[in-house]
Amino acid sequence: MNIPFLGHRRTEHGAPDPAGIAGLLAECELLRSQAGQAGVRLDDTPASLEALDQLPPRWRDDAEMLLRLGNDAGLYLGTVVVRTVPGAAWEIRSDGQPVVLLPSGREVDVVAAGQEWAASGVPELSQLYAEVAET
Template sequence: MNIPFLGHRHSKTGEAVLPADPEGVADLLSECELLRSQARAVGVRLDDTPASLEALDQVLPRWRDDEEILPWLGNDAGFYLGTVIVRTVPGAVWDIRPGGPVVRLPSGREFDVVDSGHEWAASGVPELSQLYAEVAEA
């Protein structure tokens, strides 16, 4: 994912450095308009909580037959999963990398939520709520 206005700043060790406004980045990544509209259409409210991940896991995946929407929905699912993690797991933060955003946990472990979102959108496995539980325990 290349978001030009976020820049490609790196520390002396080569690690990506978050832009000066990490809350702005978090807000941008939390938009997930396509996922939110798909959820809203079936009566699921995405309120950035773990319970909303469980509700998403129960949605009938009509998007799997649409090759055009699937990659976009996978991105949104990953961004939404990351949003829930960053907002509910103390110390979890977004880390913008040249290959795309990841969530960095206080332990230093990094979690590629976008890859996980694509897997969920394509097959439903692993479930978003299961991924959240795994990360929240770390």
Template sequence: MNIPFLGHRHPKTGKAVLPTDPEGVADLLSECELLRSQAEQAGVRLDDSPSSLEALDQVLPRWRDDEEILPWLGNDAGFYLGTVIVRTVPGAVWDLRPAGPVVLLASGREFDVVASGHEWAANGVPELSQLYAEVAES
């Protein structure tokens, strides 16, 4: 996954240089502008809480017919899910990797929130609130 705003290219190697400030990374990943816009249009306020994931699961998925918006919304849904996990599950942190960000849990388990966001955006299952509940239990 290429997320250009998360880093810059090293001038000699051309490889991505990812930021190391955990709070800065968390702030960038929490923006989710497209998802927040879609949610707002549906009357849902995203406040980075587990209950907002439940509300998102109830939104009519008008985006599924739009091939252009679907991948972006999937990314945003994954970033938002990760944001809620990192902000509410003790010990959960973002881990930026060349293939894309994952959430690391205190137990050592890794959670690919972006893949989960894409599944949710395309199919509605598993529900974001269900994924959060599974992660919060571990």
């Protein structure tokens, strides 16, 4: 997912606005809508990732929805990591790709992980979170 306009969100001092970027990335409108219709509340916690893993994958028959939902799932995974893992932060690569940077220096391409989850269910979002939270 390339989000070039995010690189232009700046504070009055010229630095990127991390809170503004995090807010935009956390929207995940399609995923939140689909989860809500299934009775799953996305509250930005690891438990909500487990609930997403249990959703029936009805989106897999629609290529456009699959791509969009995969992007949202990755952004939601990143949102949960950034909000619950101390020192984790969003970073926007020079190509516009949002990734999560962990305190260890490891970069996690959460969007690619979300797309894999949407397409096949493997690895589970909760499993990815557990792996990332350990590092």
